Amino acid sequence: MIGVVSVIVVLGSFDGFHKGHQALFEVARDASDRMDMLWGVMTFVPHPQIVLGNGSFVPLFTDSERDFIASFLNIPDFIKIPFSDVKDLNPKDFIEELGSRYKARGIVVGENFKFGKHRSGDVEFLKSYLTKKGWFFAAIPPFKIDGSVVSSSLVRQLVKKGYMQQTEAMLGYPYFIIAPVTEGDHRGRILGFPTANLPASELKLLPPKGVYATAVLAHGKWWSGALNIGYNPTFERGDEIRIEVHLDQFEGDLYGEMIAVLLLAQIREEKKFESAEGLVAQMKDDVERIREICRPWFYRREGLLFSLKECWKSYEYRLKVTNYNRISR
Ligand SMILES: Cc1cc2nc3c(=O)[nH]c(=O)nc-3n(C[C@H](O)[C@H](O)[C@H](O)COP(=O)(O)O)c2cc1C
Ligand SMILES: Nc1ncnc2c1ncn2[C@@H]1O[C@H](COP(=O)(O)OP(=O)(O)O)[C@@H](O)[C@H]1O
The missing domain is CATH 3.40.50.620 (HUPs)
Known part of the structure; x- marks a missing residue:
């Protein structure tokens, strides 16, 4: 124009x-x-x-x-x-x-x-x-x-500290990650908590390691999500940062799908557990806690969620067109 x-x-x-x-x-x-x-x-x-x-x-x-x-x-x-x-x-x-x-x-x-x-x-x-x-x-x-x-550098400082509520207040919407779902080690399903893994980018600031309450837009719907950012020390996974989110109540396949993850609040730090059972018990508690945070937040920000979802429809379409152009060139 x-x-x-x-x-x-x-x-x-x-x-x-x-x-x-x-x-x-x-x-x-x-x-x-x-x-x-x-x-x-x-x-x-x-x-x-x-x-x-x-x-x-x-x-x-x-x-x-x-x-x-x-x-x-x-x-x-x-x-x-x-x-x-x-x-x-x-x-x-x-x-x-x-x-x-x-x-x-x-x-x-x-x-x-x-x-x-x-x-x-x-x-x-x-x-x-x-x-x-x-x-x-x-x-x-x-x-x-x-x-x-309010400044971008202040928002960056807040994100680096994991202060997601203050970040949301400054932005007017929660801090978010949009990325395609990639494969992990296929352990999540065995633990009873499948997680959609997202690639890390050098061009994207991440909050500190830890577990976060999130709202996730996937398959055209909003879900409460338990997000972990860290190195999975329980399984000694090395020094590659992992970003992975379990969608509460979701069943299905997300590989390759673009999802949007809004970070609402940090609930704890990532820990090394003595056993997988210890981690699973903690993850059950995490999901309970996340539900408690998400329920009132979804209610309070219903209008925002609706507008983001509407906007996502055309955005997803554009992403598909871009990918198509890339492949066909
Ligand atoms: C809510 C949540 C909390 C987690 N907390 C920890 C943690 O404290 N320590 C840890 O080693 N891994 C933690 N994880 C990561 C799990 O170890 C990881 O999801 C599991 O190994 C599956 O990995 P995969 O997706 O590569 O199969 C957490 C994952 C979720 C979804
Ligand atoms: N509730 C859910 N939350 C997240 N991913 C799910 C869920 N249910 C099914 N999935 C699917 O399972 C995959 C995760 O399973 P998982 O065993 O953790 O494998 P991976 O290690 O490859 O992430 C996700 O990428 C997604 O396609």
């Missing part, structure tokens, strides 16, 4: 979209309605912190997970431009490029947004330059929850 009709662009690095970002989107949405323009979000790939060499940086969300949130938040246009194409542009050239290539006629950013060569473009520059050009411009002050400024 962008490139045909004038558009208000929300600019940022956007590692996922938290409540602060969503406040920017509201401003763009309102302004575009009033001014009869479109609006969209523009971000850079890979994330600037990866390109600028912050070695320890691991993003919250993979590219395709970010696409999913973008569609869930009803962002009409989500444009990703290679960061290397723009990182050395001076701020004026960058704005001119937005105007000519994307028909941008307005910009919304967070107050601390910096861009262009040596990060020399800032809100002061945008304000004076865009006012002269007659574009719409808004710089939004930091969004706070209980006095804390």
